[in-house]
Amino acid sequence: MPMQMGRLKSLRTLSAFVVGKSTGSTIGELMELSHLRGKLSILNLQNVVDARDALQANLKDKKDLKVLELAWGADNADDSQKEKDVFDNLQPCMNLEELTIRFYGGTNFPNWLGDKSFSNIQFMHLHDCSNCWSLPPVGGLPALKELRVGRMKSVQTIGVEFYGSTGSSLVQPFQSLEKLQFYRMPEWEEWVSSGSGGADFPCLQQLILKECPKLRGSLPHDLPFLKKLSVKGCGVLLLHDQRAASTRNMDSYKSLKELKIEDGCHTSVLSLSETKFMSELEIRNFNDIQCLPNINHLQRLTLWNCPTLSSFSKDGLPATLTSLSIYNCRRLEFLPHEMLAKLTSLDYLWIQNSCDSMRSFPLGIFPKLTALIIGNCENLESLCLIEERAVENLSHLNGLHISGCPNLVCFPRGGLPTPNLTWLKVGECDKLKSFPESIHTLTALQYLDINNLPNLESIAEDGGLPPNLQYFYIHNCERLRASSSSVGNYCNWGLQALVSLEQVTIGGRGSDEILETLLKQQLLPTTLHTLCIYQLSTLKSLDGKGLAHLTFLRSLSITRCNRLEFLPGEALQHLTSLQLLFISECDSIQFLPEEGLPPSLSYLSISNCSALEKRYQNKTGRDHWASISHVPSIQINDEVIII
Structure with missing residues (x-):
């Protein structure tokens, strides 16, 4: 950043502020920029020398800021206590609506993060905070609608503090949360409930868990409004406490419509596909399934790389199905014709590497x-x-x-x-x-x-x-x-x-003979806009008669025709609408037509044509260069020449 940014006291829009290390702007330059509004990203916070400098940024008084990103360097080597102190002093205004934290190196988050007074925050993303061993108490944020947490390598347990209240508190946690995502949490093992006795996520509609290989136990048991559930790479996670009744489990997910399970998930998760309102089921990279459960109300079914799957449910597929995609399921027995005939709503069918029988x-x-x-x-x-x-x-x-x-x-x-x-x-x-x-x-x-x-x-x-x-x-x-x-x-x-x-x-x-016949007999329609010729191993020349009548041709592409020696200059002159000419991997072409290229041509591309490159790249040979100098834009390999 340029120095003395702080003198721009009336500045309203600043998308990113990069903290300088030895030169450039220090974070204190933000002090006087009280009129900033919209979105601000403060980057390279590891360059803050003294935590008191962060206090000078005066983020609390920037009342028009709605979106804030605080980011440290990916290879941050500073001590965690200094980073914690810097973060403490970067408390924003209560009007903030979105907050993203990246590469923070402290072991815990500041006390203000998750404070209920931030009543307008709707979106929060905590990403790559590798040293943090716990999450902030964001469950008490009353307006929070979407929370994404990823790559928190030190988190082993998500406990009651996450919900922003103790077990005896009457405050409802996550009262507005609609979407929750955890991803790439390699050491996360335990997900503790709030202990409040009610639903921990009363409004949650979408839950995504990706690559949390050590997470054991069960999912939250009471998600009455959950519509979408995606679980990937969570091999030891169970759907529910196996001691609980299955009917209670189904009631916990009674609104579920879309289920996606992928990469070694526990088979118990599949039982959710039997819920009453389930309309979309996607199963990918699943090795422990031989037969699908009952899927009576599905509209969309995707089966991807399920090598052990051999059959659908005993009742076949539901008549409500509109889309069926099957990939790499070779053992799967395709349904008999009488069962297929029941799929009266099917709109889309994709079968690949499957159904060998x-x-x-x-x-x-x-x-x-x-x-x-x-x-x-x-x-x-x-x-x-x-x-x-x-x-x-x-x-x-x-x-x-x-x-x-x-x-x-x-x-x-x-x-x-x-x-x-x-x-x-x-x-x-x-x-x-x-x-x-x-x-x-x-x-x-x-x-x-x-x-x-x-x-x-x-x-x-x-x-x-x-x-x-x-x-x-x-x-x-x-x-x-x-x-x-x-x-x-x-x-x-x-x-x-x-x-x-x-x-x-x-x-x-x-295709050589096909093209030669089409050109010789002038069989291509005069209204043709684009002609692409490629990989013709014996073609030595193009019949100019078959090209000359294509007066509406706009684009001509010739690729990998290694024996092609020349282009018909007189015929090209008749292509009065030609704008684009591409010549690629045609080493036998020594030069372009002496008659020149059509005056309508606006772009010429030559690539991997050794002889043409030598002749035209350095503008050598005045006669040869003159024949193409009228083309406004010429590209030879990666070099673009604007005339």
């Missing part, structure tokens, strides 16, 4: 499904239509993504009866030879991505691509070839008629 997936079994994602299901062989109402049910589907299914052979015969499908992505299916029939009937389709389909031989041969397609991607489809006719099956793609097509991306194995 599934060989066929019944499309159209869910009447309200809008998004279906199936990935890395190694034994999946087919997608089928078996339900009488399958065609009607598929009318809601607008997203379909199939990838990593090496044994998938076919789509349903007759095509996909999905009139509202807007995006379709199929990739990494080694045995798939053909695309859905009559794909041109998918008039709502805007995004089509086909990648890593080594045996795919044909697409859109019976009517062309969907008429309203906007984005078209092809990558690593090496057997996709032109037929023996003059234009081949590319003519049947109907690209020229796709007036809505904005972007075409072509790359990978087999």
Whole structure:
């Protein structure tokens, strides 16, 4: 900070004040800044030489400050008593609403922290106070709504002092607290109740416990308004005192709607999923579960990396379910079709690295499904239509993504009866030879991505691509070839008629011939905005005739085409709308067209092209530099040249 900050006596906004060490502003400079308002962060408090200097900051009289952060250095080596004295003297005004403490090195907190006279504090964050062995009595703050405590490495017990009252006191602790979070408390073992006889957190709606591996015992037993509970990395924590009746436990969490358990939590926590109003359950990295409990009212279910899970509950999944995500649960037996048919509310389904026994997936079994994602299901062989109402049910589907299914052979015969499908992505299916029939009937389709389909031989041969397609991607489809006719099956793609097509991306194995045919026959639509060409190993030149007619093209990207030697200068001159040109990893290109680049070009990027870098980076060769000097912004690797 500049010296003599204290002379700015009318200053109202100062987001951060950094305490100087040997030079710069001392904390006493804050004394005269009585008009500061809003938020203030005081940083590097370890540089305060004398605790009496902190008293000169006069924070008590800064009545317009609403948000205050007090932070010491992360590698603070000062003695804890001096830090305690400094903290004592930084007591703010009672009007404060938010307080954050970071890297405080004292062993305990000052007496004013948690004082009930701070009646406006609504948010408090205590972070990385590694030497403190106890928490301040913040339970007596009447307006406190959110409390976050993390990385308190010396705290082993949270006792009655935390609640701001003794066991005999009639004062209700945490009377306004709605959100409570503890995280990364490696030595925390015991959580003691207030002993007041009532609920310790009467208004709590969200409780988050993360990475508290030694915390034993049970959660607070009376949380009548708790709606969200997240427990991660608390392996010895129990849901409740196992001696207590289970019905009492359920009554304690009667408002719970969302439960997230993760990383080695005790299985007893799972019993909460049976509470009456539970609508969302998420289980991640859980090794000790084989069967789900009864989940009668769920709307959202996420199962992530549960290697021992083999079955759902005996009654299957609830009909209320709208979202189901299953990842890396290979032993899980997928539900039989008759049980799946009961999921009449399902809107979103994601299955990846799971359900190894599934060989066929019944499309159209869910009447309200809008998004279906199936990935890395190694034994999946087919997608089928078996339900009488399958065609009607598929009318809601607008997203379909199939990838990593090496044994998938076919789509349903007759095509996909999905009139509202807007995006379709199929990739990494080694045995798939053909695309859905009559794909041109998918008039709502805007995004089509086909990648890593080594045996795919044909697409859109019976009517062309969907008429309203906007984005078209092809990558690593090496057997996709032109037929023996003059234009081949590319003519049947109907690209020229796709007036809505904005972007075409072509790359990978087999795509050289595809691009050459599209350019030779001028099959790309004139309305195209973006063309991306990448990873074409045999392409030596671009057919200028196939580019010249793209007068609406705005962006051209050429990447990893190692044999490409030159760009068609005359054709580029016809691209009167071109604004962006990207050339990357094309070492065989020696120079840019002598005819120059289009006058409309506003940005040129050259990266990892050794010959081009040498020629243009130092502006050597006047003739060559003149051909691009009209471009306002040129980037060569990390260097940006503004003309």
